[in-house]
Each structure stands twice: as structure tokens, then as C-alpha cells.
Amino acid sequence: MLFYLAKRLLWMIPVLLGITIISFGVMHLAPGDITTLETSLNPRSGQEARQQLREAYNLDEPVPVQYGLWLKRVVQLDFGNSFTGANRPVLAKLAERIPVTLTINIAAMVLILAVAIPIGVVSAVRQNSLVDRTLTVTVFLAFAIPGFWLALLLMVLFGVHLGWLPVSGLTSYNFQSLGPLEQLVDYARHLILPVVVSAFAGIAGFSRYVRSSMLEVIRQDYILTARAKGLPERTVVYRHALRNALLPVITLLGLSVPGLIGGSVIFETIFGIPGMGQLMYEAILSRDYPVVMGTLVVTAVLTLLGNLLADLALAWADPRVRRGMASS
Amino acid sequence: MSPSVRRLLRNPLAVAGAVIVGTMAALAVLAPVIAPYDPYATNVDAILNPPSAEHWMGTDRLGRDVLTRILFGARVSLSVGFVAVGIATVIGILLGSLAGFYGRWVDSVMMRLVDIMLAIPTFFLVLAVIAFLEPNIVNVMAVIGLTSWMGVTRLVRGELLSLRQREYVLAARALGASDARLIGVHLLPNGFAPVLVAAVLGVAEAILVESALSFLGLGVQPPFASWGNILTAGKDHIEFAWWLSLYPGLAIWITVLGFNLFGEGLRDAIDPRQDTD
Numbered sequence: 001m002l003f004y005l006a007k008r009l010l011w012m013i014p015v016l017l018g019i020t021i022i023s024f025g026v027m028h029l030a031p032g033d034i035t036t037l038e039t040s041l042n043p044r045s046g047q048e049a050r051q052q053l054r055e056a057y058n059l060d061e062p063v064p065v066q067y068g069l070w071l072k073r074v075v076q077l078d079f080g081n082s083f084t085g086a087n088r089p090v091l092a093k094l095a096e097r098i099p100v101t102l103t104i105n106i107a108a109m110v111l112i113l114a115v116a117i118p119i120g121v122v123s124a125v126r127q128n129s130l131v132d133r134t135l136t137v138t139v140f141l142a143f144a145i146p147g148f149w150l151a152l153l154l155m156v157l158f159g160v161h162l163g164w165l166p167v168s169g170l171t172s173y174n175f176q177s178l179g180p181l182e183q184l185v186d187y188a189r190h191l192i193l194p195v196v197v198s199a200f201a202g203i204a205g206f207s208r209y210v211r212s213s214m215l216e217v218i219r220q221d222y223i224l225t226a227r228a229k230g231l232p233e234r235t236v237v238y239r240h241a242l243r244n245a246l247l248p249v250i251t252l253l254g255l256s257v258p259g260l261i262g263g264s265v266i267f268e269t270i271f272g273i274p275g276m277g278q279l280m281y282e283a284i285l286s287r288d289y290p291v292v293m294g295t296l297v298v299t300a301v302l303t304l305l306g307n308l309l310a311d312l313a314l315a316w317a318d319p320r321v322r323r324g325m326a327s328s
Numbered sequence: 329m330s331p332s333v334r335r336l337l338r339n340p341l342a343v344a345g346a347v348i349v350g351t352m353a354a355l356a357v358l359a360p361v362i363a364p365y366d367p368y369a370t371n372v373d374a375i376l377n378p379p380s381a382e383h384w385m386g387t388d389r390l391g392r393d394v395l396t397r398i399l400f401g402a403r404v405s406l407s408v409g410f411v412a413v414g415i416a417t418v419i420g421i422l423l424g425s426l427a428g429f430y431g432r433w434v435d436s437v438m439m440r441l442v443d444i445m446l447a448i449p450t451f452f453l454v455l456a457v458i459a460f461l462e463p464n465i466v467n468v469m470a471v472i473g474l475t476s477w478m479g480v481t482r483l484v485r486g487e488l489l490s491l492r493q494r495e496y497v498l499a500a501r502a503l504g505a506s507d508a509r510l511i512g513v514h515l516l517p518n519g520f521a522p523v524l525v526a527a528v529l530g531v532a533e534a535i536l537v538e539s540a541l542s543f544l545g546l547g548v549q550p551p552f553a554s555w556g557n558i559l560t561a562g563k564d565h566i567e568f569a570w571w572l573s574l575y576p577g578l579a580i581w582i583t584v585l586g587f588n589l590f591g592e593g594l595r596d597a598i599d600p601r602q603d604t605d
Contacts, residue, residue: 018444026453029460140341140592144585146536148543149559149577156566156573255446262451266540270563280452281544284459296456300448307447 004322008311012304019300020074023293024067079294084286090294093279098298100170101268101275104191105260108199109253116203117246120210124245125237127215135207143204147263151197151270158193166190168272194271198263202256209252213245247318254310258303332521335597342593348586356402365393367400367553376569386571388561394571397553398579404554405583408469408538409531415473417527420480424519425511427481428488435485442478450475454537458546468547472534480526487519521598528591532584539580555580 061069073080079090119139123132159167166172170190171183178186217223218241226236264277272278276295283291315321336342355362364384371391379386385394427438457471491497492515500514541547542556550557555576562572 014440015444015447018440019448022444022448022453023456026456026460029457137341140585140589144532144581144588146539146577146580146584148540149573149580152559152563152566152573153577156570160567258446258449259451262449265451265455266544269544280455284455284546287459292456292459296448296452299452303447303449 004315005312008308012308015304016301019304020071020297021067023296023300024070026296027289027293028063074297079297080290082283082291083288084283084291090290093291094276094294094298097274097276097279098302100273101261101264101277102302104194104198104264104267104273104275105257107191107195108202108260109256111195111199112202112206113249113253115199116206117210117242117249119203119207121214121237121242123207123211124214124218139204139207143201143208145200147197147201148266148270150200151193151267154193154197155270165192167193170273190273194267194273198260198267202260205256206249206252210245210249213248214241217241217245247314250310250314250317253313254307257306257310258299261299261303332597336593339593339596341589342597345586345589345591345593348582349590352402352583352586353406355399356406359399359403363393363396363399365396367392367396368551376565376572378569379571385575386569388558388572389565389569394558394575397558398555398575400553401555401558401576401579402583404465404542404548404552405535405538405580406531408465408472408548409534409587411469412472412476412534412538413527413530415470416477416530417480417523419474419477421484421516421523423477424481424484425488425516428485429492429507429511429515431489431492435489438481438485442481445475445478451537451540454541455544455546458541463541463546463549465548465552468538468541472537476530476534479530480523483522483526484516484519487522488515491515491518521594525591525595525598528587528594532587532591535580535584535587 077091079094081087081089082093119135123135126132155167158165166189170187172178172186172190175183175186223236223241226240227233231240261276264275265281266277267273268275268277269281276299279291280295282288283295336346369392371387374383374387374391376389377383377387377391383393383395385398387393388397423438423441427435453475454471458467461467461471488511492510497510497514500510505514538547539554539556539559542554543559545557545560547556548554558576559573562569562574562576566573
């Protein structure tokens with residue numbers, strides 16, 4: 001297991017390098033150089049910001065040298081200072097945003113699994129029944145809903161018309177005066193809509209996946225054996241079939257990390273949540289390049305870590321994967 | 329009729345998807361002919377009017393007809409969807425063929441490239457690129473296309489890897505066929521079906537991304553109409569002008585649903601082993 005972990009970590013290095021090259025390349029897509037772009041788009045930030053940019057990215061050096069110097073600082077987690085606000089270090093800004101986004105995404109994943117697995121199992125076990133057909137159509141409908149539109153609709157319904165849930169921010173204005181338990185409830189109430197909206201498409205996608213994975217497993221001989229020896233159907237489905245059918249779901253969970261993090265831009269903007277997505281969006285609008293670059297690199301690293309966790313979870317859950325690792 | 333086409337026609341969901349896609353495409357093409365108004369004509373006497381006999385879907389805050397703008401928005405959504413997927417498919421086929429046909433280090437390099445692209449949250453990458461370029465329809469098409477080729481690359485690579493040592497390929501090679509001919513004539517046609525499925529589903533994805541970008545103000549810019557930017561305006565008036573938010577959202581929903589149903593139907597029709605329906 002340790003050997004596997006080391007191998008996986010080593011394998012991440014070229015991918016990480018590639019991510020930094022692509023991120024760096026993106027910055028150089030701008031016509032001309034970014035200082036002229038910056039000043040022409042945002043006349044308020046003049047000479048000072050311009051000079052800061054030249055220094056931050058060593059724009060007077062040849063491009064490969066620029067990349068090398070930038071990479072050297074990125075490796076030390078130094079993404080420079082933000083152009084806006086109090087010119088705080090990008091890393092400090094990111095550090096206070098990451099927990100918020102992670103909390104929402106993890107809660108969304110839990111919700112996805114909690115809802116999608118039962119839907120997928122019921123659909124597969126009762127394949128082609130009325131229940132299965134209804135669920136299939138519902139899932140297709142849910143999967144196609146644009147997330148930001150759903151967010152707007154739910155905001156109007158629960159926030160404006162019914163007044164059940166807060167529609168903006170993470171805490172109420174009187175948060176400080178609440179007791180610890182009330183604070184927790186207040187926080188949770190603010191998270192309900194963003195979490196439901198970010199989980200929505202995932203629930204639809206995962207339930208289809210669980211369904212087809214279950215259908216594949218149910219056809220296998222060992223399931224026939226389990227039935228033949230007279231095990232109750234519940235045991236066959238939940239103990240024998242589901243556990244194998246969920247293995248590919250672990251991989252899918254890892255693969256869905258970038259989508260969830262990407263979606264946070266939209267939901268955090270709509271619900272006014274101070275996470276990484278909102279930071280990215282505001283940085284783009286204010287042409288705050290160090291923040292844009294820092295966020296891009298950090299989200300990619302988080303995605304890689306998510307994939308790594310999924311791989312380790314799979315190795316933990318599936319002895320065949322572990323054995324395959326030992327022999328390779 | 330080939331068995332796959334027959335299977336497709338027997339699947340009511342797939343047929344519904346095809347009908348939706350066809351209708352949307354027809355509406356988009358015919359928009360200038362069938363739209364009741366000029367999409368850019370403002371009208372101070374009809375500001376934020378609710379749906380009525382003159383304006384079936386109401387008017388926006390400049391008095392423009394929402395139905396007309398949604399019809400013109402269909403042109404944006406569908407052309408972004410098709411062009412972006414076209415770009416992604418071409419890149420995917422090229423890289424996938426090289427990786428699958430040559431194997432070895434070519435394959436390793438290509439697959440690392442795929443890993444790298446898959447690790448970067450695409451939406452962040454798209455946003456970052458748009459931040460450095462100008463947000464307009466051409467850039468949106470290019471950026472979505474350039475960030476969504478990984479799936480097709482993997483499909484084509486897998487197909488070629490499994491086929492390249494088949495006897496018929498070896499025979500063609502022995503007869504002196506060039507690499508390009510082996511790939512283009514003997515190998516790629518086998519991967520046509522799965523790539524088509526991926527492309528149809530990819531259009532749905534691209535339409536969602538475009539509408540989200542335009543909604544955030546980083547995609548198609550006003551006065552040009554796109555479903556996403558009509559919704560942005562709708563958000564500002566959502567408490568009383570519900571029609572500005574409802575109809576463009578429905579348009580996106582129905583269109584994406586159509587492409588998804590059609591794509592999944594195609595998959596089932598092509599690959600009867602799966603029998604997921």
C-alpha cells in the first residue's frame with residue numbers, strides 16, 4: 001500500500017508540471033503582454049500595478065526563464081499579492097476560501113451518494129418496471145436542468161415566496177449574537193440551497209451509473225450461485241451485488257471532483273458565498289491576474305488530490321486492485 | 329433498414345430526443361423568417377410587459393420581444409454546441425489515432441496530456457482563458473472545444489489499440505498501405521459509432537457551458553441574444569418579471585434534454601450488449 005502511494009505521488013509530478021505549463025500558457029494568450037491589457041482595460045490601476053506585474057512575472061526575461069522563475073515561486077506556494085483590496089498575498093486569500101468550497105462540495109458528494117445509490121439500485125433490481133421507467137425519465141429531466149437556472153428558481157421559491165431559507169451568504173447578519181448551536185443551524189440553513197443545487201446534476205448522473213453497474217453485476221454467475229443456494233433476495237442485492245457494483249462508482253467520484261469545483265463558480269456567485277469560485281469570478285472581473293493564476297493552479301492540485309483519494313479508496317475496497325499493485 | 333436504426337426508432341425516448349433536436353435546429357435556422365420582431369429593436373412603450381397576444385413570452389427591460397430573442401439565442405447555443413464539439417472531435421480523433429496506432433512513448437505522452445487536462449477543472453480553465461481574451465462567440469467556441477477533447481481521444485485510442493494487431497490490418501499493411509491509410513480507412517471507421525455518441529452528448533455539455541458563461545457575463549455579449557445572457561437580465565427582475573427567467577431556462581433545459589436523450593438512445597442502439605433499456 002505504501003509502495004503504491006509513493007508511486008502515485010511520483011506520478012503526480014509530471015501532471016503537476018503540465019498543469020503549471022498550461023496555466024502559464026493561458027496567461028500568455030493575451031494579445032500583446034498582460035501589462036498593456038491590464039492598463040487598457042482598467043485605467044484606474046496605473047503605473048504601480050503595471051510595475052508590480054512586470055516584477056511578479058519577470059516580463060522582461062525570455063518566456064522560458066519567466067516560466068522557470070514563476071514555477072520556482074509557485075513551488076514555494078508564493079503566488080504573489082492580489083492587485084485588489086489590501087494587496088494581500090494570494091495564498092492567504094485562497095486559504096480562507098478553500099474550506100468553504102470544500103465543505104459545500106463534500107456535503108454535495110454525500111448527498112449525491114445518499115440519493116443516487118438507492119435510485120440506481122431500485123432501477124436496476126426492477127429493470128423495465130414502471131418504477132424504473134419513471135425514475136429513468138425523471139433522471140434525464142434532472143440531468144439536463146441548467147444548474148444556475150435551478151438555483152434561481154429555488155431561490156425565488158424558497159427564499160422569496162416561501163421565505164423558508166436564506167438566499168445569500170453563509171451566515172445571517174446577527175450571527176455573532178447567536179449561541180453555538182444556533183450558529184450551527186444558521187450556517188446549515190445557508191448551505192442547504194447551494195448544496196442541493198450543486199448535487200443535483202450529480203445525483204442524476206450517478207444514479208444512471210449505479211443502475212448500469214448493478215445491471216452488469218447482477219448478470220454474473222456468482223449472483224446466480226447466491227440465489228441458487230437460497231439466499232434471500234435482499235442479501236443477494238445488498239451484500240453480494242451492490243458491493244461490487246459500487247467499485248466503479250468510487251472511480252467516478254474521483255473524476256467528478258473537477259466538475260464540482262468548477263460548478264462552484266456559478267453557485268457561489270449566485271448565492272453570494274465567499275468560496276474559491278466567487279474569488280475566481282471577482283478576480284476575473286477585476287483583472288486580478290495573480291489571483292486568477294493562483295486559483296487555477298490550486299484547484300487543479302485539489303483535483304489531483306481528490307483523484308488520489310479515490311484511487312486509494314478503491315485499493316482499500318477492492319483486493320484485486322491491491323494485488324494488481326503489488327505485482328506491478 | 330439496419331438493425332441499429334430500427335432499435336433507435338423503437339426507443340420512444342430516443343425518438344423524442346431526435347424530434348427535439350430537429351425542431352430546435354429548424355427554429356434556429358428559420359429564426360430570421362419566423363421571429364415576430366427584430367431581436368434588437370427596442371420599444372419604450374413595451375418595457376417589461378408580461379406575456380400577451382402580441383408578445384407570447386413578454387418583453388425585456390428595453391421592450392424587446394423575448395420570444396424573438398430566444399429564437400435568435402437558439403442560433404448561438406446550437407452553433408456554439410456544434411462548432412465546439414467539432415473542434416473537440418477533430419483534436420480527439422487526431423491525438424487518439426496517434427496514441428492508439430503508435431503506442432509506446434507517443435501513447436504515454438498523449439495520455440499524460442489527457443490526465444493533465446482532466447485534472448484542471450475545465451470551467452476554471454475556460455474562465456481564465458476568457459479573462460485574458462475578449463469574451464465573444466468565437467472565443468467561447470474555441471475555448472470550449474479546446475478543453476473538451478479528452479473523452480474522444482480516449483475512445484479513439486482504445487478502439488485503435490484493440491484493433492491494430494488484427495489480421496485484416498496486418499494484411500493491409502503487408503500490401504503496402506501507408507500509416508495514414510491504415511488509420512483513416514481501416515481503423516477509424518470502427519470507432520465511428522462511439523465517437524458519434526460522444527459528440528451528440530458533447531453538444532449538450534457545450535450548450536450548458538456556453539449558457540453558464542453568458543449568464544456570468546463572460547460569454548456572448550449583449551446586444552447579441554443568448555439564452556444565458558437573457559437569464560442574466562432575468563435575474564435582476566426575477567421577483568416580478570418571471571417570464572424573463574422562465575423561458576430562456578426552459579429553452580436550455582429542453583434542448584440539452586433532447587441531445588442527451590438522442591445521444592443515450594444512439595448508444596443503446598449501437599451497443600445492444602449493454603441493454604440498459
